[in-house]
Amino acid sequence: MKVALAGNPNSGKTTLFNAITGRVEHVGNWAGVTVEKKEGNIKKSLVEGNADIIAVDLPGAYSLSPFTSEESITSEFVKKENPDVIINIVDATNLSRSLFFTTQLLELGIPVVIALNKSDLSKKKGITINVAALSEKLQCPVIETVSTVTRKNGLQDLISAAVSVKGKKQKAPFEGLEADLTDKKSVEAADKKRFELVKAIVAEVEDRKTSSNRQTRQDAVDRVLAHKWLGIPIFALVMWAVFSISQTYVGPFFADTFVGWIDTFNGWVEGLLGDRVSPVLKAILLDGIIGGVGAVVGFLPLIMVLFFLLALLEDCGYMARVAVVMDRFFKKVGLSGKSIIPMIIGTGCAIPGIMATRTIKNERQRRTTAMLTPFMPCGAKVPVIALFAGVFFNDSAWVGTLMYFVGIALIIIGALIVVRITGEKNKRSYFIMELPEYKFPSIKRALVEMFSRAKAFIVKAGTIILLCNAAVQIMQTFNWKFQVVAEGAENTSILATIASPFAILLIPLGFGVWQLAAASLTGFIAKENVVGTLAVVYSITNFIDTEEFALINGATDVAGVMGLTSAAALAYLMFNLFTPPCFAAIGAMNAEMEDKKWLWGAIAFQLFTGYTVAFVTYQAGTLITTGAFGSGFLPGLIAVTAMIGCVAYLMKKGEQKATAKSALKSA
Amino acid sequence: MENLVVAIVILAIVAVSVTKIVIEKKRGAKCIGCPVSKSSGGCCCCDHSANE
Numbered sequence: 230m231k232v233a234l235a236g237n238p239n240s241g242k243t244t245l246f247n248a249i250t251g252r253v254e255h256v257g258n259w260a261g262v263t264v265e266k267k268e269g270n271i272k273k274s275l276v277e278g279n280a281d282i283i284a285v286d287l288p289g290a291y292s293l294s295p296f297t298s299e300e301s302i303t304s305e306f307v308k309k310e311n312p313d314v315i316i317n318i319v320d321a322t323n324l325s326r327s328l329f330f331t332t333q334l335l336e337l338g339i340p341v342v343i344a345l346n347k348s349d350l351s352k353k354k355g356i357t358i359n360v361a362a363l364s365e366k367l368q369c370p371v372i373e374t375v376s377t378v379t380r381k382n383g384l385q386d387l388i389s390a391a392v393s394v395k396g397k398k399q400k401a402p403f404e405g406l407e408a409d410l411t412d413k414k415s416v417e418a419a420d421k422k423r424f425e426l427v428k429a430i431v432a433e434v435e436d437r438k439t440s441s442n443r444q445t446r447q448d449a450v451d452r453v454l455a456h457k458w459l460g461i462p463i464f465a466l467v468m469w470a471v472f473s474i475s476q477t478y479v480g481p482f483f484a485d486t487f488v489g490w491i492d493t494f495n496g497w498v499e500g501l502l503g504d505r506v507s508p509v510l511k512a513i514l515l516d517g518i519i520g521g522v523g524a525v526v527g528f529l530p531l532i533m534v535l536f537f538l539l540a541l542l543e544d545c546g547y548m549a550r551v552a553v554v555m556d557r558f559f560k561k562v563g564l565s566g567k568s569i570i571p572m573i574i575g576t577g578c579a580i581p582g583i584m585a586t587r588t589i590k591n592e593r594q595r596r597t598t599a600m601l602t603p604f605m606p607c608g609a610k611v612p613v614i615a616l617f618a619g620v621f622f623n624d625s626a627w628v629g630t631l632m633y634f635v636g637i638a639l640i641i642i643g644a645l646i647v648v649r650i651t652g653e654k655n656k657r658s659y660f661i662m663e664l665p666e667y668k669f670p671s672i673k674r675a676l677v678e679m680f681s682r683a684k685a686f687i688v689k690a691g692t693i694i695l696l697c698n699a700a701v702q703i704m705q706t707f708n709w710k711f712q713v714v715a716e717g718a719e720n721t722s723i724l725a726t727i728a729s730p731f732a733i734l735l736i737p738l739g740f741g742v743w744q745l746a747a748a749s750l751t752g753f754i755a756k757e758n759v760v761g762t763l764a765v766v767y768s769i770t771n772f773i774d775t776e777e778f779a780l781i782n783g784a785t786d787v788a789g790v791m792g793l794t795s796a797a798a799l800a801y802l803m804f805n806l807f808t809p810p811c812f813a814a815i816g817a818m819n820a821e822m823e824d825k826k827w828l829w830g831a832i833a834f835q836l837f838t839g840y841t842v843a844f845v846t847y848q849a850g851t852l853i854t855t856g857a858f859g860s861g862f863l864p865g866l867i868a869v870t871a872m873i874g875c876v877a878y879l880m881k882k883g884e885q886k887a888t889a890k891s892a893l894k895s896a
Numbered sequence: 897m898e899n900l901v902v903a904i905v906i907l908a909i910v911a912v913s914v915t916k917i918v919i920e921k922k923r924g925a926k927c928i929g930c931p932v933s934k935s936s937g938g939c940c941c942c943d944h945s946a947n948e
Contacts, residue, residue: 505898506899506902507899580927684929686929688929689928691916692913693917
């Protein structure tokens with residue numbers, strides 16, 4: 230038996246799906262989180278008679294007309310795949326909006342059961358719904374549900390009702406609502422009629438105590454948090470607090486203990502190997518595999534705390550307000566208001582962020598968003614940020630906050646450039662986003678999100694990062710004749726000879742050494758590799774607790790070992806954050822852009838951005854701190870000027886294209 | 897003998913990692929480990945032109 234979960238965006242479909250299947254799909258307190266259908270088996274404890282029932286979580290839709298990609302998934306699925314039963318999740322706090330879609334579902338002939346979700350919230354708001362009357366009007370079972378609680382949530386009744394209606398023909402309770410989908414006027418007339426019908430049903434079954442005209446406390450909070458000017462400094466303050474807690478206070482507290490365990494394990498393995506094992510094998514196992522992976526995994530507590538806090542912010546409804554604050558800027562630079570959703574999802578991982586761009590209807594806006602989403606620092610970049618903030622900036626929370634805001638600034642500048650290159654600068658889009666109500670965030674949900682991210686991080690560290698670190702260690706140990714490189718002749722290793730040509734290009738950015746170039750190169754496989762490779766090439770196994778730091782090359786701390794100034798360190802951090810993302814994310818960009826010209830253009834643009842930002846940061850920082858420009862200023866300036874020249878040329882061509890287009894239109 | 901044992905341990909670790917990557921890739925994961933980056937197996941949403 231197959232049951233489809235369908236409903237409006239942010240009606241709680243994924244929360245209900247997780248509750249009935251026991252899965253932990255990502256949920257968000259805003260519309261548009263689900264962009265693909267997901268399947269899972271309904272828990273046996275909810276099913277009478279142990280039958281196998283598959284639940285399919287569909288993206289939110291306001292209508293069965295395929296206006297956006299997520300709506301087309303929903304309408305295609307319910308129309309073509311013929312589920313046995315449709316569970317229509319209706320937001321009890323917003324009945325009038327939800328029933329429009331319900332009336333369309335009832336016309337499909339597939340049995341429908343309505344889950345009157347968020348019933349607890351509707352009662353708190355003084356809304357009374359006559360469930361029996363609603364069920365009678367719609368001619369289908371209506372069950373009150375609260376999917377966020379484990380007891381008395383109505384889920385068992387819901388599944389029983391779904392099982393009981395299987396095989397029955399759903400009768401459409403209303404007639405005369407059909408429309409000719411090829412005729413806009415016919416669709417509009419039918420929609421109007423449908424709205425009138427919904428209004429009449431709601432008037433009969435709903436008793437709403439609160440007046441919608443009255444200003445609520447939520448409105449008062451929104452006037453501050455979503456204020457067009459105040460909203461940005463508040464967001465900066467919130468992010469600073471998040472980074473302070475995760476990277477300066479709580480995170481390092483746990484990380485110290487955790488890294489201690491990794492060190493103990495490393496020491497135990499070293500003792501086990503003794504002196505009779507070949508130094509090469511010892512180095513691969515201890516420095517490459519355990520040391521490299523351990524250096525990355527050491528940041529796990531910081532990442533867990535960060536994602537816990539971000540999940541709380543999302544769940545309480547604050548991130549939706551950030552979307553509203555940013556929407557104003559995004560629209561001005563030709564992006565869709567919807568672009569903010571992929572970008573916020575991208576703070577977890579760029580790949581689902583890029584995949585979420587498919588909700589954007591306009592092709593140019595969708596491709597631009599897919600191109601710019603990787604500028605938001607993802608979870609993989611957090612260890613790199615934490616490492617550089619800790620080593621060079623005394624664990625300052627402003628480093629992480631700055632990276633987020635530089636990312637946002639680059640997205641806005643990037644969008645401005647792309648819109649001019651494509652010659653579509655006059656096109657504006659409009660985006661209506663329903664603001665979810667503020668609520669006390671679910672600690673359970675935040676913990677689930679945190680452990681889900683932690684598991685992902687450990688799996689990645691134990692697979693890709695482990696293999697990369699082992700390969701880096703081998704390439705550092707041997708030369709091209711496969712002889713072990715002598716001490717002091719590390720420049721002849723395979724790794725050094727591969728990375729050195731790239732290092733030359735990085736001299737104007739302040740980090741033209743092969744070790745740092747190698748770390749950046751492995752970062753394209755997975756960004757966490759930057760930390761892992763640095764650990765391997767500099768033989769540092771512990772970046773968190775360096776109290777017992779071994780003297781390496783005469784240096785007494787990590788910063789000394791790397792030989793970077795603060796300006797160069799910040800430039801290196803920005804270079805790794807704002808150049809192209811990992812190959813997997815580039816693959817996702819390729820899939821969403823569906824155009825090779827756009828893909829290569831995007832990669833070139835990201836390289837240009839990362840290089841330019843790093844160059845400006847290093848040279849300006851060096852000028853401020855020392856009174857003179859840094860090394861390689863002139864060749865760097867020539868390279869950056871040439872790149873800016875290319876972009877300016879493309880923008881001019883785009884302007885001409887736009888002028889020609891508008892002239893043609895007016896003619 | 898000790899060298900052989902350590903070499904086998906290293907190869908075993910590498911083999912487990914490679915196997916995990918292959919399994920994840922076969923399951924459609926675009927980013928290994930990431931819980932929300934599974935590819936859209938069989939989804940009908942990829943024809944963007946239909947929505948224009």
